[in-house]
Amino acid sequence: MRSTRGLWELLLLVALVGAAAVVGGSASARDNDAPNTITAELIGQVLNPSPAVGAQYGYVSFLKGVGTSAITAPGAALSEQSALLTFYSHTNTDRVINNGPMRVIDRSGEVTFYMNSTPAGNFGQPETLRQGAAVMVAALRHQVIVNTATGAFTAHFDCTVARSDSFDLGGARYQLGKPGDRFEITVQGHLNTPAPPSGYMAGFVTGLELQQMGR
Numbered sequence: 757m758r759s760t761r762g763l764w765e766l767l768l769l770v771a772l773v774g775a776a777a778v779v780g781g782s783a784s785a786r787d788n789d790a791p792n793t794i795t796a797e798l799i800g801q802v803l804n805p806s807p808a809v810g811a812q813y814g815y816v817s818f819l820k821g822v823g824t825s826a827i828t829a830p831g832a833a834l835s836e837q838s839a840l841l842t843f844y845s846h847t848n849t850d851r852v853i854n855n856g857p858m859r860v861i862d863r864s865g866e867v868t869f870y871m872n873s874t875p876a877g878n879f880g881q882p883e884t885l886r887q888g889a890a891v892m893v894a895a896l897r898h899q900v901i902v903n904t905a906t907g908a909f910t911a912h913f914d915c916t917v918a919r920s921d922s923f924d925l926g927g928a929r930y931q932l933g934k935p936g937d938r939f940e941i942t943v944q945g946h947l948n949t950p951a952p953p954s955g956y957m958a959g960f961v962t963g964l965e966l967q968q969m970g971r
Contacts, residue, residue, distance in 0.1 A: 794960045795820045795939075798843065799836070801879050802945065802955035810847045810863060812911075812943075812957065813885040815839030815877060821966045826926030829875055836877035836885065840925065842870045844886040845896060845913075857905040864897045867915060867941075869932060871923040879953065892932040893919045894939070902947065909955065913941035915964075922969050929969040939963035 800814020815836050819827055824834055832838035847865030854860075872888025879885075894915040902909040917933040924930075933939065943959030 792962055793820070794818075794962060795964050795966065796961035798941070798943065798957075798959050798961065800843070800943070800957050801882070801953040802957060803882055803952055804954040807852075808849050810849065810954075811845065811882060812847070812867075813844040813882050814842065814879075814957070815885065816841035816843065816869070819966060821968075822926055822930075836879050838875055839877060840872060840875055842872065842875070842877055842885045842888070844868055844870070844882070847896070847898065857903055859902040859904050861900040861902065862897070863900070864895075866893060866918075867896050867913070868893045871925070889921070889923065890919075891921050891923045892917060894933075896941075898941075907947040907949075909945050909947065909957075911941075911943050911945070911957070911959075913943075915939050915941065931967045931969055933964050934967075937964070 796816055797818035798814055799817045800812055802810065802812050804810040815834075816827055816839060817834060818824070819841065827840050828834045829838040829840065836842070845865055845867035847863035850862045850864055852859065852861050868886065868890050869892040870886055870888040871891045876887070877884050894917045896913050896915045898911055898913040900909055900911040915938065917935050917937040917939070920931050920933050920935060920937075922929050922931045940962050941959060942962075943957045945955045945957030947955045
């Protein structure tokens with residue numbers, strides 16, 4: 757009788773270990789999906805003063821881990837005028853390939869995210885989107901695919917954090933990634949004629965983690 761009870765206890769232990777392994781495997785699978793999670797959303801515009809250079813700028817309209825009120829000036833609706841977090845990238849054109857109505861543009865440069873506790877952004881004045889403290893700087897390479905027949909375009913940015921400084925937001929202290937981290941930006945947009953702006957865009961960020969810091 758004692759032997760039978762011991763056997764059942766052993767079988768129960770094996771079952772529990774197996775269940776824990778399955779749960780652990782599921783957690784690992786979820787962790788592997790983390791780079792594909794949308795961590796921020798962006799609203800912006802494009803300015804191409806010449807075929808050789810370009811700028812993409814705007815504001816953060818969603819940041820995973822904090823509410824919309826935390827990234828908006830008190831008492832205001834979220835827009836480029838009230839957004840506490842903005843971005844500005846300047847890029848140089850590396851090459852252009854035309855394929856029928858499709859135009860492929862490769863660019864490289866740098867993107868900076870800014871924290872401004874007293875925002876006053878204005879899409880009509882792109883430089884206003886780079887006011888405040890630069891809280892994260894990243895090197896970038898991006899590819900733009902333009903449908904010249906319709907003016908629609910998509911762009912994908914591969915970014916590597918070069919510098920990241922902590923900042924206050926919603927009563928807590930945060931940091932956007934850390935040096936060496938890689939993240940991606942994907943946007944869709946439409947060209948505008950006549951410029952400015954050269955285009956309108958909106959998109960999302962994956963792989964950029966908002967980390968809460970200790971005080």
